[in-house]
Amino acid sequence: LAKTTQPISMDSYEGQEVNITCSHNNIATNDYITWYQQFPSQGPRFIIQGYKTKVTNEVASLFIPADRKSSTLSLPRVSLSDTAVYYCLVGDGTGGYNKLIFGAGTRLAVHP
Amino acid sequence: EAGVTQFPSHSVIEKGQTVTLRCDPISGHDNLYWYRRVMGKEIKFLLHFVKESKQDESGMPNNRFLAERTGGTYSTLKVQPAELEDSGVYFCASRTSGGVYNEQFFGPGTRLTVL
Numbered sequence: 001l002a003k004t005t006q007p008i009s010m011d012s013y014e015g016q017e018v019n020i021t022c023s024h025n026n027i028a029t030n031d032y033i034t035w036y037q038q039f040p041s042q043g044p045r046f047i048i049q050g051y052k053t054k055v056t057n058e059v060a061s062l063f064i065p066a067d068r069k070s071s072t073l074s075l076p077r078v079s080l081s082d083t084a085v086y087y088c089l090v091g092d093g094t095g096g097y098n099k100l101i102f103g104a105g106t107r108l109a110v111h112p
Numbered sequence: 113e114a115g116v117t118q119f120p121s122h123s124v125i126e127k128g129q130t131v132t133l134r135c136d137p138i139s140g141h142d143n144l145y146w147y148r149r150v151m152g153k154e155i156k157f158l159l160h161f162v163k164e165s166k167q168d169e170s171g172m173p174n175n176r177f178l179a180e181r182t183g184g185t186y187s188t189l190k191v192q193p194a195e196l197e198d199s200g201v202y203f204c205a206s207r208t209s210g211g212v213y214n215e216q217f218f219g220p221g222t223r224l225t226v227l
Contacts, residue, residue: 034214043116043203043218044155087155091214098168099145099157100205100216 004088009107018075020106022088025069031091033064033071038085038105047086048073075108083110114138116219118204124225130192133222137186137206143167144187145207145216146179150200161187162209194226 005023012018024033032051036044048055050062050071061074075082085105091098117136125131137144146158158177159169163184172179176195181187191198201223205216 032213041220043205043221045218046212046215049212049214089214099160099171100147100155100214101157102147102155104154 004090004103006086006088006103006106008104009109011109011111012078013111014079015077018078018082018108018110020073020075020086020088020108021070022073023070024088024090027068027090033062033068034089034091034100035060035062035073036087036089036100036102038087044087044102078108078110080110080112082108084108116204116206116217118202118219118222120222121220122223122225124227125194126227127196128193130190131194131224133189133191133202133204133224135187135189135204135206135219137204138208138217140208141206141217142184142209143207143216144181145205146187146189147171147203147205148200149203150197153200155203158189191224194224196226199224199226 032049034049035047037047038044048060048062050064052064055062063072085107087102087105089100119134123131142163144161147155149155157171159179160167161181164181178190201221203218203221205218207216
């Protein structure tokens with residue numbers, strides 16, 4: 001099972017771009033890289049997913065280098081409401097329809 | 113469209129008692145998952161239903177935990193008898209078959225406190 005490593009915490013200010021990098025050296029060929037966001041007292045929420053190169057949606061961008069051993073979640077112009085825990089997940093090697101494997105996540109604090 | 117709902121939101125029971133948690137997935141979602149986060153730990157997978165069948169129950173901690181999904185709609189997770197170490201937040205998630213890999217829709221969780 002792939003293991004991910006990401007910063008325990010990060011601080012930023014409103015309006016800044018935030019980049020959270022995740023390492024996943026043992027990622028399997030058929031694993032996707034997925035990021036979730038979790039606010040206090042809520043369940044995790046899917047943000048973005050990718051396999052390689054770059055993926056962008058209305059919330060974030062995900063950059064994945066060719067070797068896929070790491071990935072970077074980019075949040076443009078953060079606001080106070082982006083304060084949350086961000087989880088980087090890779091699949092369990094079976095194609096992505098089964099259990100999610102959560103790490104400790106990165107606690108992002110956005111300051112005024 | 114209604115999201116995943118869980119009941120109750122909070123439960124406080126004494127050691128040795130029984131508690132049943134309920135999860136209503138998004139309508140039409142065949143896949144239903146249970147996860148939990150115990151004190152200071154990471155969110156851990158418990159089990160996965162496809163319709164009414166248990167696809168993977170490798171994360172169930174012991175035989176005090178019983179999950180059911182009769183009829184393939186809502187699911188219940190019963191803890192009997194509850195122990196102190198069962199305290200934590202229990203999340204349910206659902207997804208449709210096919211669609212985006214690894215995209216699961218989570219409920220708000222049930223916070224269980226065992227005294």
